Amino acid sequence: MNKNNISKVIQICFILLGFIIPISIAATNILLVIIVLLWLLEGGIKQKLVVISNSYWSISLFTLILLYFAGMFWGQNHDNALWEFQRLSLLLVFPIFITLKLKKQTICNATVAFLLSTFISALLAIAINNNIILPLGKYISVISESSRNSAFISYNYHNLLLSFSFLISLYILIEKKTKYRYLLILCCFVYSISIFTEPGRAGQLLFNFFGLFYIFYYNKYRLLRLVILVLLLFGFQWVIYNTTTVYKNRINKLSNVIKNNGNNEQGKADDIRYVFFRETSKSIMDKPFFGHGTGSFSTIFEEQVKSGHDFKEHITPHNNYLFVFFELGLLGLISFLFIFYFQIKELLKLKDAAHRVVLPLSFMFLMLIDSYFFIFILTITYIYLYTIYTKY
Secondary structure (H helix, E strand, O other): OOHHHHHHHHHHHHHHHHHHOOOOHHHHHHHHHHHHHHHHHOOOHHHHHHHHHOOHHHHHHHHHHHHHHHHHHOOOOOOOHHHHHHHHHHHOHHHHHHOOOOOHHHHHHHHHHHHHHHHHHHHHHHHHHOOOOOOHHHOOOOOOOOOOEOOOOEHHHHHHHHHHHHHHHHHHHHHOOOOOHHHHHHHHHHHHHHHHOOOOHHHHHHHHHHHHHHHHHHHOOOHHHHHHHHHHHHHHHHHHHHHOHHHHHHHHHHHHHHHOOOEOOOOOOEOHHHHHHHHHHHHHHHOOOOOOOOOOHHHHHHHHOOOOOOOOOOOOOOOHHHHHHHHHHHHHHHHHHHHHHHHHHHHHOOOOHHHHOHHHHHHHHHOOOOOHHHOHHHHHHHHHHHHHHHHO
């Protein structure tokens, strides 16, 4: 296969990947393997490695991975190291993607494919939640029948992908002259309904983050209009709160935890996220420079923290910064932060920089809520969207 044919197949696979990410982890893995193999067959490895080595965020990424290997030589517990290395291996795709020679039309088609896939997912989720159709696992055996699934994937990941789709649609609507304005408005509406009629606070928070960003960005010198739009955004929240049981219960539960300084209902254990933050912060101070070692978090918590919670299934503290700091110490945390620092610097040099940097900033915000850098579907979504944001 000559280079031209390889390039054509790469373009097709990249577009297909945008459609598949919100639907199937297994198919996403297959496409990633195909793209990596084609990348190798395409040749020009030396030139590609030069591009990667000139990228400061790539160097920071490799430094972080090396620190995880080094973390196997300190600390006494490494029970979950294999789980972490499996997820870290996905990050090796990131530098490869920045060297892909993607055509402008490929980027456009990939964006459409991603938006179309999330739109279909949102429609199906709405239909399932309103008992119009049964969960998809009832019809298609390869789809899990888990109660956590919205359409194809778990509700908390589904909501986040819809929020990113909402961001992209909003940007195109505002900044680009397109004949598909009404279709994009419909997409935004469907994304919003799906996000707020399902569990998953992270997607709802991200939706508000994007909404507030655009309100302030375009109305910073128009105070009255800014106030009106902010009120409309929170008015929308109020309507959803009073008409949607799921959203209302989520808000009430969160409000109760905040009011009671981390306590749940009377007689129950403290909120697990509150426990994670409190106890992880204490443990970090014991070994602040090197940390407790790779794969140590879950075992140490299970052995040392007595709070009424079972930590066996909680491999991370639901906060990526605390997780890296706990296991790799200050060196690891700095390397981790440098990845996003240099990515933001890279995006600031491009046209529409303010719109582009929203992507890494929003992902950094999300990592305060959970360890999304170690969650396959969110990591590959970020890699994919970052590739689009840098190449379009």
